[in-house]
Amino acid sequence: MKPEHKTNSITKISLTVKPDRISLFSSLLGQGFTLKIRTGISIRDLLCRQIGVSDDYLDQRIQTIFLNGKVVDNIDTAVIRQGSTLALSAAMPGLAGAVLRRGGAYAAMRSQISHKNNIVDDSAENGTVMLKLFNLVALELGPLFLNQGIWIDGKNLENFFQRVPDFFWDGCLTAEIDGTSQDVRKISLMEWKQKQVFLKLK
Amino acid sequence: MDKILRINMGDENGPKASKEPLGDYAGLGGRGMTSAIISKEVPPLCHPLGKDNKLVIAPGLLSGSHAAQSGRASVGCKSPLTGGIKEANVGGQGAQVLARLGYAAVVLEGKPGDDTLYKVVINKDGVEITPDNSLKMMGNYDLVDKIKAEYGDKVACISIGQAGEMKMAAASVAFTDMEQRPTRHAGRGGVGAVMGAKGVKVIILDDTGMPTRSPKDPEKFKAANKEFVQGLKKHPITGEGLPSFGTNILTNVINEAGALPTHNFKTGRFDGAGNISGETQSETMKARGGMVAHGCHKGCVIRCSGIYNDKDGNFFTKRPEYETVWAHGGNCGIDDMDAIAELDRMDDDYGLDTIEMGATIGVAMEAGLAQFGDAKAAINFLKEVGKGTPLGRILGSGAAVTGKVFGVERVPVVKGQALPAYDPRSVQGMGVTYATSTMGADHTAGYAVTANILNVGGSVDPLKPEGQVELSRNLQIATAAIDATGMCLFIAFAVLDQPETFNALVDMISAFTGQNLTADDVTELGKTILSFERDFNSRAGFTAKDDRLPDFFKAEALPPHNVIFEVKDEDLDQVYNW
Numbered sequence: 001m002k003p004e005h006k007t008n009s010i011t012k013i014s015l016t017v018k019p020d021r022i023s024l025f026s027s028l029l030g031q032g033f034t035l036k037i038r039t040g041i042s043i044r045d046l047l048c049r050q051i052g053v054s055d056d057y058l059d060q061r062i063q064t065i066f067l068n069g070k071v072v073d074n075i076d077t078a079v080i081r082q083g084s085t086l087a088l089s090a091a092m093p094g095l096a097g098a099v100l101r102r103g104g105a106y107a108a109m110r111s112q113i114s115h116k117n118n119i120v121d122d123s124a125e126n127g128t129v130m131l132k133l134f135n136l137v138a139l140e141l142g143p144l145f146l147n148q149g150i151w152i153d154g155k156n157l158e159n160f161f162q163r164v165p166d167f168f169w170d171g172c173l174t175a176e177i178d179g180t181s182q183d184v185r186k187i188s189l190m191e192w193k194q195k196q197v198f199l200k201l202k
Numbered sequence: 203m204d205k206i207l208r209i210n211m212g213d214e215n216g217p218k219a220s221k222e223p224l225g226d227y228a229g230l231g232g233r234g235m236t237s238a239i240i241s242k243e244v245p246p247l248c249h250p251l252g253k254d255n256k257l258v259i260a261p262g263l264l265s266g267s268h269a270a271q272s273g274r275a276s277v278g279c280k281s282p283l284t285g286g287i288k289e290a291n292v293g294g295q296g297a298q299v300l301a302r303l304g305y306a307a308v309v310l311e312g313k314p315g316d317d318t319l320y321k322v323v324i325n326k327d328g329v330e331i332t333p334d335n336s337l338k339m340m341g342n343y344d345l346v347d348k349i350k351a352e353y354g355d356k357v358a359c360i361s362i363g364q365a366g367e368m369k370m371a372a373a374s375v376a377f378t379d380m381e382q383r384p385t386r387h388a389g390r391g392g393v394g395a396v397m398g399a400k401g402v403k404v405i406i407l408d409d410t411g412m413p414t415r416s417p418k419d420p421e422k423f424k425a426a427n428k429e430f431v432q433g434l435k436k437h438p439i440t441g442e443g444l445p446s447f448g449t450n451i452l453t454n455v456i457n458e459a460g461a462l463p464t465h466n467f468k469t470g471r472f473d474g475a476g477n478i479s480g481e482t483q484s485e486t487m488k489a490r491g492g493m494v495a496h497g498c499h500k501g502c503v504i505r506c507s508g509i510y511n512d513k514d515g516n517f518f519t520k521r522p523e524y525e526t527v528w529a530h531g532g533n534c535g536i537d538d539m540d541a542i543a544e545l546d547r548m549d550d551d552y553g554l555d556t557i558e559m560g561a562t563i564g565v566a567m568e569a570g571l572a573q574f575g576d577a578k579a580a581i582n583f584l585k586e587v588g589k590g591t592p593l594g595r596i597l598g599s600g601a602a603v604t605g606k607v608f609g610v611e612r613v614p615v616v617k618g619q620a621l622p623a624y625d626p627r628s629v630q631g632m633g634v635t636y637a638t639s640t641m642g643a644d645h646t647a648g649y650a651v652t653a654n655i656l657n658v659g660g661s662v663d664p665l666k667p668e669g670q671v672e673l674s675r676n677l678q679i680a681t682a683a684i685d686a687t688g689m690c691l692f693i694a695f696a697v698l699d700q701p702e703t704f705n706a707l708v709d710m711i712s713a714f715t716g717q718n719l720t721a722d723d724v725t726e727l728g729k730t731i732l733s734f735e736r737d738f739n740s741r742a743g744f745t746a747k748d749d750r751l752p753d754f755f756k757a758e759a760l761p762p763h764n765v766i767f768e769v770k771d772e773d774l775d776q777v778y779n780w
Contacts, residue, residue, distance in 0.1 A: 026481040030454050061438070066458045069471075069762055087458045093439050093506075093692055095648060095677065096452060096624050099631060100459055105698075108669045109631020112765045113459060134454045135447055135481060136438065156476075163477065165489035 012178050012198040013157075013187070018171035022201070025146060026138040028160045032085065032130045033150035034196065039082045039127035043067070043075040046086070046129070053141065062137055063091035064100050070115035073103045077117040082127035090136040149200035154192035157199065161188045174202070203231075203266065203306040203415065207329065209322065211400045212253050212312025217320060219329040224306055231263030233289045234686035234731050235307050236278025240287050241734035246741035250282035250392070251369055251399040253313035259300070259360065259375075259405075260308075262688010264714055266301025266415040269423075270431045271690040273297050273499035275377065277388035279396040283371040283558070283600055284617040284642040286739040289685065290393045291646065293498035293507075294377030294386030295358035295407075297688055300324075302409040314401040319367070323353070325408040337403045339364050341551035341588070342376045342384035345404060353406055355382055361404040363553025366394030368590050370598030372558040373398065376550065379498050379507070385520040386498050389555035390644065391619060392600075418716030426709035433703025434503050437696040444506035444692060445495035447480035449524040452623075454479045457532070460762045461628035463621070464532045465574050466564035467614045467754075469761045470625050474537025478527050483510075483539055491515045504692050510543050519547040522556075525645070528623035529560020534567060535574030544581060552588040554598070559584065561601040561620030569608035612754050617642035617744070626751060627760040627767050634674035634769055638749045638777040640735035646691060648677030671773045675780065679728035686727060687711065729780060736778055746775050 037050055043065065047053040053062075058075065065072040066087040072078045080086065091101060099106045107114065133141055175182045206227065210218045224230075230238055236258040248254035257279045264272035275297035281288035300308065303324060314320075319338050323330040337345060342363045349359055358378050365373035373394030376384035388394075417423035434440040443451050453475055456462045460470035476482065484494050493509035498520075508521030522530075522542055530536060530545040549556045563580050566572065572579030586594030596607050601620040605613030614621040619642025626633025635648035684691060689707075697704045712719045739748075755767040 024485050027476055027479060027485065030479060030481055031476045063438075064455060069458060069460050071459060087455075089455050089458075090443055091439050091695065092452060092455050093444055093449060093695060094452070095632060095645070096456060096461075096629060097439070097695070098698070099629055100455065106631065106673060109634075109673055110459075110461075110629045112630055112768070113461070113628050113763050132454075132458065134458075134479075135451050136442055138481060139446075159477070163482075165486060167489040 011196070012200070014176040014200045014202055015172055016174040016202045017168075018173065021168050021171035022143055022146065023139055024164055024168050025142055026133075028152065028156060029133040029138045029142050029145070031153070031156045032132045033145070033152045034128050035131055035150070037080070037127065037129050038124045039080050039084070039129065040124040041080055043072065043078050043080060043086065046080050052144070061090055061140070062088050063102060064089040064097070065102055067115050070113055071100055071102070071107075071110060072115045073107060074117055075102070078115050080129055083130075085130040085132065087132035087134065088137045088141075089134040143201070146199070146201040149198055151196045151198055154197050157197050158192040203261070203301050203304055205304060206307045206309060207305050207324070208309045208311060209329070209331065210312045211310060211314050211320070211402065217314070217331040219331060227306065230686065231265070231306065232260055232274065232276040232686045232688050233278070233291070233682060234727065235260035236276045236289050237287060237731050237734045239307065239309060240278050240280065241738040244280050244738075246280070246738050247743070248280060250280045250285070250396060255280045255396055255399070257310040257393065257396045257400060258307055259296070260306060261297035261301040263686060264711065265297040265688040267417065267714060268414060268501065269427055269710055269714065270434065270501055270503050271693050272688045273501055274685070274688045274690055275300070275388070276685060277375050277393045279393055280742070281391035281393070281642070282369070282395045283392040284619050286617055286642070286742055286744055287640055287735045288391035288393060289641065290375070290388035290390045291685060292375070292377050292386050292388035293690065294379050295499050296360050296377040298499060298501065299358040299407040299409045301415060302412040303407065304412070308405065310397065310400040310402055313399060318401060319403045320401050321403055322405045323408070324405065326411045334403070339367060342553055343551050346378055346382060346384050349404060349406055350382055353408065356408065356410065358407040359384065359404055360407070361553070362394045362397050363551055364588050364590065365553045365598055366398035367403070368595070368598065369395040369398045370554075370587070370595070371395055371603070372555050372562065372598050372600045374553050374555050376553055379520070380500060383520070385550055387550065387553070387555070389557065391641065394553050417714040419713040423710060423713035426706045426713055429706035430703060430710055431503050433696050433700050433706060434693065437699060437703070439695040440504045440692060444504050447484050448506050448508055448521045450480035450483050450522070450527050452480070452524045453527060454481065456624060459628060460760070461625045462528065462532050463614070463623065463625045465535050466533060466568045466612055467621075467625060468612075470628055471762055472532035472535070472537070474535075475532060477537040478531045478539050478542060480524070483521065483527070486539060487511065487521065496521075502690070504690065506692060513540070519543050519550065522546040525623045526556040526560070529557050530563070530580065533560050533564045534580055536577045536580060537575075538577050541577035541581065545584060548581070548584045548588065552584065554584075554587065557622050558600050558620045559587070559597070561614055562597050562604050565601045565604045565610050565613055566597065566608065568612060569604075569610050571608070613752060615643060616751060617748055619643050625760055627755055627765045628763060630767060630769055631670040631673050633751055633755070633767050634670055634774060634777065635678060637751050637774050638674065639678065640732065640739055646681065648674050648681055670769060671776050675777045678732060678777070679725060681728070682731040683724045683728035686731060732778070749774050749777070
């Protein structure tokens with residue numbers, strides 16, 4: 001029987017991994033993680049003013065954006081609300097990539113799933129957003145978030161630990177759970193029933 | 203590339219090869235060549251497996267040269283799957299080698315009088331056609347190993363597996379890659395069944411002693427090619443995204459858009475998408491010592507293919523592409539990447555279209571033959587196909603036939619061909635192309651996002667209701683033209699975003715052909731090809747009612763966005779009004 005962590009006792013995992021293993025977290029980042037933020041603001045304000053992504057990176061690199069599954073064309077008018085899900089991707093290949101691209105020439109081909117613009121108001125307040133990072137954006141922004149620490153679904157973490165190749169564990173140097181050192185290999189055998197786990201890379 | 207090779211498999215004295223000048227087909231390549239020959243020479247009402255059908259294999263206009271990304275070939279015929287004209291596009295080494303041998307097309311005609319199986323060897327000295335029944339019912343992998351042992355590791359093979367021999371409507375034609383593996387396939391429309399009907403198991407191409415094709419203006423060509431390559435390498439999609447994640451980079455994104463057809467097009471999101479995404483796939487490949495960036499033919503600088511090893515680090519299959527991962531993955535509820543890789547390998551070995559087979563298995567699951575998510579059942583279904591059992595014969599006939607046999611209403615096909623990996627309710631403009639393409643549902647029929655640069659068909663106001671029809675029309679015209687060049691369609695983004703890369707492409711084609719190509723020329727070429735195809739289909743009995751999506755796309759709202767396909771029939775009927 002696998003060891004199981006009680007909901008009220010363990011919530012924080014801290015790992016030290018070799019730099020070339022960090023890219024393995026891309027699949028986890030793509031499934032989404034929660035950030036505590038000020039809501040009621042635009043996507044640009046969230047990413048550039050709160051999180052620290054540069055305007056150039058947002059404008060040049062993040063070419064495909066979804067807010068609650070709808071394709072965003074205008075990052076200055078699409079508003080992040082409490083509980084929103086925001087997904088970020090680089091430009092994608094093929095016609096589908098062109099169609100989903102923000103403000104692209106073929107945006108009309110997916111108008112049924114385009115995000116309708118909101119108006120930014122003065123109702124900013126504390127809240128949470130689910131952020132998903134895909135492909136090149138996950139590789140490039142992933143370390144930023146992982147070093148700060150992210151809240152993730154325990155089921156996703158368990159799935160990640162079960163599926164990650166041995167190569168990952170070979171490069172995972174230390175592990176702490178709620179401040180206590182753990183055998184790295186044992187982590188992969190544990191069950192993570194908590195709804196949310198705080199994961200941080202040292 | 204100044205001649206056409208015709209092989210009459212039905213000659214009374216046995217198969218007979220003859221060479222002829224290009225004649226009326228001069229200046230055509232790839233899809234332009236295949237569709238012109240089929241439209242002109244094949245009786246539209248003939249049986250696709252009969253003596254009157256022809257299988258045409260044509261390299262692109264630039265194939266065999268040093269032009270980057272020019273290794274695409276077209277395989278054309280009257281399709282056993284759709285009953286209409288077919289062009290299936292494929293990478294691998296075949297186009298380059300065939301072009302260097304000087305052939306603008308190889309045409310298989312007639313039909314042998316018995317079930318003898320033949321191999322065809324084409325080299326600088328000529329053509330040899332010999333019976334070889336020892337090849338019967340060999341999978342493509344064993345077949346190519348046997349050819350390699352006999353002819354060496356430099357030849358390229360164009361072959362069929364068991365599915366083609368059994369003349370299944372989902373059968374593909376395999377082209378070997380740079381490592382001489384049969385991983386690249388002219389997949390769509392059952393072209394492998396037509397090759398099987400001609401009694402040809404494998405065409406062996408040996409270009410030893412043949413030079414690379416020379417451009418008319420070498421200096422201009424060299425400079426333009428260099429600029430073109432630099433453009434591809436510096437663009438984030440062709441220089442970073444595709445080499446890092448392959449086409450499967452799309453899984454997470456299409457899933458997030460709610461456009462990933464799941465459980466036989468019931469929903470637009472798959473819970474297991476993360477497990478089979480390009481990101482996960484690449485990390486698995488790296489950890490097993492596979493290769494993430496890898497070209498499917500010499501001269502490819504995008505390198506979206508890859509090597510997928512098994513758990514022991516041995517080659518298993520090429521990187522399964524996005525459409526394959528979708529078809530055998532989300533569409534069937536399977537989130538096990540190794541199982542999908544096994545299905546991909548089996549498809550390549552038996553010689554089957556991965557899209558058609560994934561869609562077919564989805565229909566079979568809908569019919570209750572297995573549960574969605576049952577990877578073992580999916581693998582067993584393919585084994586049935588490979589063995590040619592009664593069930594396998596049904597499944598190998600494609601989604602439409604399987605749906606009829608098992609009484610399934612939700613069958614995602616247009617003109618008998620399965621829809622690919624983008625739900626048309628979410629991406630409605632793509633649905634227009636699915637519905638109206640001369641090929642049946644085909645995601646590459648309107649793929650060339652260069653259409654607006656080329657100003658194909660004039661400027662478009664995407665805000666107008668008819669804008670989606672107009673966009674689809676222009677995309678289909680531009681794509682038909684690009685398919686004639688032998689260029690990989692993945693060049694599209696770099697060409698779209700970087701004017702200097704677009705100019706380099708135009709300069710390269712002009713320098714090679716000695717003609718000053720204009721956007722109007724490209725438009726006319728695309729329209730001409732589509733006109734050939736449309737005319738053939740019309741004479742084969744196709745009408746406006748065939749340019750429709752299945753009813754369920756208009757009736758069943760697709761979660762999570764709960765959208766239906768809204769483009770009106772009368773608008774669809776305007777696509778070919780230019």
